[in-house]
Amino acid sequence: MEQENDIQSQGRVVCVVGPTGCGKTALSVALAQRYGGEVVSADSMQLYRGMTIGTAAPTAEEMAGVPHHMIAVADPREAYSVARYAAEAGECVDGILRRGRLPVIAGGTGLYLDALIAGRTFAAGERGGEIRRSLQERLRADGIAPLLAELAAVDPAAAARLHPHDEKRILRALEVYYETGQTITEHDAETRRRPPRYRAVYLGLTYAGRDDLRAALDRRVDKMLRAGLAEEVQALVDAGVPPESTALQAIGYKELLPALRGECSLEEAAAEIKLRTRQYAKRQLTWLRRNKAIHWIVWKKERDFPRALQISAEILTSEGLFYP
Secondary structure, eight states: OHHHHHHHHTTEEEEEEOSTTSSHHHHHHHHHHHHTEEEEEOOTTTTBTTOHHHHTOOOHHHHTTOOEESSSOBOTTSOOOHHHHHHHHHHHHHHHHHTTOEEEEEOSOHHHHHHHHHTOOOOSOTTOOHHHHHHHHHHHHHOSHHHHHHHHHHOHHHHHHSOTTOHHHHHHHHHHHHHHSSOHHHHHHHHHHSOOSSEEEEEEEEESSHHHHHHHHHHHHHHHHHHTHHHHHHHHHHTTOOTTSSGGGSTTTTTHHHHHTTSSOHHHHHHHHHHHHHHHHHHHHHHHTTOTTEEEEEEOSSOOHHHHHHHHHHHHHHTTSSOO
């Protein structure tokens, strides 16, 4: 009981991170089973309903009776934001802590994970009100250059940081300023100065060899296609999810759309999915390696989960989450 209260009072959580296809689901479930935990997904595409195969969302069998949160909570027609994720996932984590259980956060979307752990709040202006509509009308009439110049006058740091053609973020920065009187640069600086919302122990999974990771990712794509990924994409299209939606920009979905329209073969689409998946895994590793707090567990040729669970237990004990 003392240990459970310590986890709750200190906001202790475990984060299982790593590039796609490295076994985060299996290890997070094993940890939750061992320590009485619940899993919170930190995957920006597992949020959408009807996208189980292509996002590798855990099946009921893979969940093994462990409660999972933030999976299939959004309609694929809507654009789910990091702000909404940080708020809703935070509610899930707080509920797990109140129940005296261990939150195990698993996923590879670094932006979402960082926002959750930091307890990052997001400036007003998220709902596309009158100011947003006015800015969009000006964008259509005059282009982005005058708006960027306007941003440079009120928030030169943001204007210098953003790409001149990044319309979405330029509009967002202006929207925040006109709705709140505070620049988005000032808001972000305030957020970074606050202590983290949760105290996290990070466990990272990856492969020792690049070729081994590549082979694992290729096998993963082949498995998804055999499991019916093309049919899953077609079902989303048939349900009226527009091709330009955020959900259908996910790797595996976007590349299959041309094949389903007869514009390329399924073999060509599969090759493109494998390429994009490898590129994504590389970006994930680049993001994660900035976090020096991650304890890396490195697979050799094959994944050894009993060994990974033992190493994880030693790390959690050394970090003071659990007693030997």
